[in-house]
Amino acid sequence: MRDVEVRQIQYFVAVAEELNFTRAAERLAMTQPALSRAVRALEKTVGAVLLSRTPQGVTLTSAGQVMLSEGRSLLDRLDDSLARVRRAAGPSAPLTVTSPGCEAALLDRLVREYNGTGPARPVRAEVGTLGDQVRRLRSGRADLALGWGEPEDPGLTGVVLRYDCPRVLLGAGHRLAERAVLEVADLADEPLVDWSGDEDPLRDPGLWPAGPPGRPGPRVSDGLQMLAVVGLGQAAAVTVASENTRTPPGGTVSRPLRDGPRLPLRLLWSRERGTADVRDFARYAARCLQRGTAQ
Template sequence: MGDVEIRQVHYFIAVAEEGNFTRAAQRLSMTQPALSRAILALERTMGTTLLLRTPKGVTPTAAGHAMLEEGRSLLAQAGNVTSRVRRAAERRTSVTVTGPGCDAALLDGMIRAYNETGPRDPARMTVGTIDDQLDRLRSGQADIALLRASLPGHGLDSVVLRHESVGVLLGTRHRLADRETLTVADLAGEPLLGWLGPGAQLDDPALWPDGPPGTPGPQVSDGLQMLAVVRLGQAVALAAPPADGTGAPEGTVGLLLEDGPSVPLRLVWPRERTTPAVRRFVRHAVASAGSSARSTGPRSGSGGPGGRSTC
């Protein structure tokens, strides 16, 4: 059995997904005979039939389904390698720190403070959804991520910049909106907003051994939906850091949950990519914090910059 080429895997995935050689050839901008020859060569290399050919099209065999799954993983890894090599080849490197969009202001302040020191490897920011932060780390799109709550996955190091109290975001017309603070008991029977997918970091079950406050409410997939539901009074939402009403989004009020859990705000990075530039950024963030911090990696330190979030 010979070696499989990346281009052959790319061709096979196109044919398997299209279920038709002609459509796959159009998608790949190549001729159908050339594509057929490439797939036959791949099958000879693998020593088995990967596609069942019928007048109506093609379908993967059992081996073909395995090839499709492994091939997609292989192409994803190849893309990650390309991204990492290109970044390593840059004459002037930078440290990319990622966080959810709701933490953009917090992240921006952290990076500005670091870059004002004139580092050899300046930092830059990228933001996305709450759910894609670990994917950005694993793919090499980012070097460090800003996360809350428990440390997910293996092969990661982290430092806790600070512990935050939990707040609750309510609509301005909510029956509890005029309170100074809230307790978990105050939220009994209140619909609590939920998140589709992995969800908001404050929903981490590790933070709520007795279960989250309130009752299950509407589910949303992004911050705009969350604000709309809260403003309409359809649910309340957990928020961090705790809000006192100042700076809460228009149409909402943020109140401290007095007996809520303490939430760790972390910088997280892949252990295998703990470069000197990553160490320098983490050391600066910890030194700038102003309060004690605990490290799950090789270092510990203190504190973290200020900010407000509705993650």
């Protein structure tokens, strides 16, 4: 096991939790073929088949279930160790800011622009899921997290960078594609993609006092499936106003949902570790978004 790399364990855990290579690759901000190769290399190193791959999806073998449990434990211990090292390093260690993959481009620009000002403590970016972000903040592996919604953990605090209205992703030939702006009423009879995950910030029923828009459409588990469904005209998608939805891929168009709920885009950090460096980056990010230079 000495030849196993930490990144291989991280990759395997992501696939085992998602049970989907494409979704795991998006979570890790890497390509699906590269992820598949890394997991196969891990299987070769440990001498066991960890995943059963079928046209219907991915399942864990008995060895894979043990690997998932042990892998999570190893990563948790590593997080704790790294957090202790970073605390011991004090202000010499760079700040770490994490974000969901859909806002990776925004975070990357914020980090590059901030570091270009010559701060005493530079910043580096990491990408993860919403659940990953909270765990990293709690353990101290990350100093700040970028994401939507209200913090549920009382140990976290933060600042609102801006409020975003959702956007609607449509096939280029959709009857609503000619509209510059849409309203919730426009979606009354529209099938909308249904996400199988539980981290969609728009899933909260409290955001839709009159009930969610549209009617249930095809169920999808990752961004590629969503784009395929939308591009084929089988459904529309209501999404957070990320960089990806502002500049959608060919065959689709993105329109703002004018009367949709306003979602706060926040930077969060632990109340226990709200240092001056953390607050400096938060203030810089807020100024950038208010000016519109990082959008």
